[in-house]
Amino acid sequence: MVKASKGIMEKTRQKYRRSPRERGLSPITRSFQTFEIGDKVTILIDSSVQKGWPHNRFHGMTGTVAAKRGRAYVVDVRFGSRIKQGICLPEHLRRA
Secondary structure, X not given: OOOOOOOOOOOOOOOOOOOHHHOOOOOHHHHHXXXXXXXXXXXXXXXXXXXXXXXXXXXXXXXXXXXEEOXXXXXXXXXXXXXXXXXXXXXXXXXX
16 A cells, blocks of 8 residues: 655645635735734635645634744644644635
8 A cells, every 4th residue: 555645735626626716826915905903804724725734623713923033834723621833824824
């Protein structure tokens, strides 16, 4: 048997698929978004931009912007009683 791959796209065939009207490149203005510390954001991974993806467990979750790291943002997301941090570029964030 061939060993299963454990890359960044593992088990994401349906998760990252886009509807027919959303296919293709995303608007350029999405990468110029700015967020302030304390803003509520939703992490929605844009499969047309491969750089700056958070881990796929964060897809669809809402959190708070905790810090800025270069161009990327650190987002605090609650998992039950724990708070985890996801680092992602603004292309993968929407205002909540």
